[in-house]
Amino acid sequence: MNPIWAVALKEFQDGVRNRWFISITCIFALLAIGLSYYGSVASGQITPPSLSTTIASLSSLSVFIIPLIALLLCYDSFVGEQESGTLLLLLTYPVSHTQLLLGKFIGQGSIITLATIIGFGSAAILLGFSTNFASVLPAFALFILTASLLGLSFVGLAYIISLSVTEKSKAAGMALILWLFFVLIFDLGLLAILIGIEDGVTQQGLVQLMLFNPADLFRLINLAALDSGDVNGVLAVAINSDYSVSSLLLMMLAWVVSPLLFALFIFSKKSI
Amino acid sequence: MNENIILLEQVNKNYQQLAALQNINLKLAAGEVLGLFGHNGAGKTTMMKLILGIVKAGSGKVSVFGVDPQNKKAWSSRKKIGYLPENVSFYDQLTGFEVLTYFARLKSADKKQVPQLLEKVGLSFAENRPVKTYSKGMRQRLGLAQAFLGDPKLLLLDEPTVGLDPTATKEFYNSVDQLKSNGASIILCSHILPGIEQHIDRAMILSGGKSVALGTLSTLRNIAQLPVLIKTQGIDDALQQNKNLAGFMIDQNHLQVPESEKINVIRELMSFKKLTDLQVETPTLAQIYQYFLGNNKIDTKQEKPL
Numbered sequence: 001m002n003p004i005w006a007v008a009l010k011e012f013q014d015g016v017r018n019r020w021f022i023s024i025t026c027i028f029a030l031l032a033i034g035l036s037y038y039g040s041v042a043s044g045q046i047t048p049p050s051l052s053t054t055i056a057s058l059s060s061l062s063v064f065i066i067p068l069i070a071l072l073l074c075y076d077s078f079v080g081e082q083e084s085g086t087l088l089l090l091l092t093y094p095v096s097h098t099q100l101l102l103g104k105f106i107g108q109g110s111i112i113t114l115a116t117i118i119g120f121g122s123a124a125i126l127l128g129f130s131t132n133f134a135s136v137l138p139a140f141a142l143f144i145l146t147a148s149l150l151g152l153s154f155v156g157l158a159y160i161i162s163l164s165v166t167e168k169s170k171a172a173g174m175a176l177i178l179w180l181f182f183v184l185i186f187d188l189g190l191l192a193i194l195i196g197i198e199d200g201v202t203q204q205g206l207v208q209l210m211l212f213n214p215a216d217l218f219r220l221i222n223l224a225a226l227d228s229g230d231v232n233g234v235l236a237v238a239i240n241s242d243y244s245v246s247s248l249l250l251m252m253l254a255w256v257v258s259p260l261l262f263a264l265f266i267f268s269k270k271s272i
Numbered sequence: 273m274n275e276n277i278i279l280l281e282q283v284n285k286n287y288q289q290l291a292a293l294q295n296i297n298l299k300l301a302a303g304e305v306l307g308l309f310g311h312n313g314a315g316k317t318t319m320m321k322l323i324l325g326i327v328k329a330g331s332g333k334v335s336v337f338g339v340d341p342q343n344k345k346a347w348s349s350r351k352k353i354g355y356l357p358e359n360v361s362f363y364d365q366l367t368g369f370e371v372l373t374y375f376a377r378l379k380s381a382d383k384k385q386v387p388q389l390l391e392k393v394g395l396s397f398a399e400n401r402p403v404k405t406y407s408k409g410m411r412q413r414l415g416l417a418q419a420f421l422g423d424p425k426l427l428l429l430d431e432p433t434v435g436l437d438p439t440a441t442k443e444f445y446n447s448v449d450q451l452k453s454n455g456a457s458i459i460l461c462s463h464i465l466p467g468i469e470q471h472i473d474r475a476m477i478l479s480g481g482k483s484v485a486l487g488t489l490s491t492l493r494n495i496a497q498l499p500v501l502i503k504t505q506g507i508d509d510a511l512q513q514n515k516n517l518a519g520f521m522i523d524q525n526h527l528q529v530p531e532s533e534k535i536n537v538i539r540e541l542m543s544f545k546k547l548t549d550l551q552v553e554t555p556t557l558a559q560i561y562q563y564f565l566g567n568n569k570i571d572t573k574q575e576k577p578l
Contacts, residue, residue, distance in 0.1 A: 001377045014365070018365065084363075086362060086363065089355065091326055092325075093378045
């Protein structure tokens, strides 16, 4: 067996064994089903919300939860093995740094991707039965695709953390800070620029700044595909940009690949 | 292919200010067992890591199976190397069987080996229990099984007998002898000196990153010139009167004799009719070790504590 698959299989089995897989899937399914049926209650309506409202609220919640889950799942991926000494042992095996990193990424990435597909997919099917599949499926397909990419990009970011520190607790702390930065501080900063500095950034400039944050990219793609009436905040300004969905998707893909490449670079320089 | 499995020439390795290894020369032939000894921080583990290709030598030549272990070409030879790290702690949530299966996959070893090796190290009874329930000795045995995976032609074992009970230790040395007769080269690194002597061909003693002794045990014995201790029984009075023997006496029934005089002294002793018992103690590995380390005390003091 190719070592990449051996590592990937082990990581995947680990994820299933310690109940990560089942709990992530359940969280996603509950979130999606709950929001699609009862999402409008908060705004005082009893009728089921429109599809775009559902996707909008799902995106706003997922943007917090998915990065957190990915970071929690993967922050100890390398530092944990380093602490227990198995990383040293693995490197004496006929396994290259690249194979080990890719194997872990494929294994843990499939946990997140599969959980996203099954969790949100089940909600999409339920919603499809009560409304019509023709409109639900494309919207959810894009949502699931971007949610997976968001998860994968934070897996890569978690590997960077896991490879740059030598203690598990430090990795956990850094993961938390990274999460806070991308989902909260970054946007607060953008808002501050918008409000505080008159003509500080153009609309185009704002969108360009958002490309530096995978979480914002995720929201941008999903909200741009909706009726803009359901969207407010910084994003409302940004979604009327002239970036096409496919080019934004490519940017997200870059956010998956580049952290991985950087992690590999750190790994190759790391002394065990 | 080179007949030397391992070849180290003038190897140096520094960690920042600390000279971990200085001017190490070593040749290890196929089927040879080398005992690697030294105090904590003497550079034993660093030397193993150099041979494994995990760290790069600062200067000098490292060659394992005829290639530099840092080289990409060394990949294929890694399947022939078994390594037992000093602190083994495996994936706690997996069972012993699963851990070994994982490592077998990574090494492309035959899966049939997994139950066989678990049987060999005496872990079959616990193969379906999670590793977190294992005792220190059981983890050590799992580590050994892992090192024996594939058909290793070179084994690097860091403290292999730590935590093993006497039976398991004996079985471990049996495995070492068996692997050696199959042509495997082995480097044994150990603090537990008694019992290791008859299983090693040569010994290397490291101190402060320098090789202070390298050779067969009898060579080292000759260099050290350590005396042989002879205990007699029943002839206490006669000993003092014998001119040839009185000079060697350190106690009324103890003689300290240089190796070269050993046979003459024993002949002399045998001529006493009243002699009821005779014990000859040749210097142990532990004494040789102490001798070579004692000679280098100045060096070790200069070394910074880790």
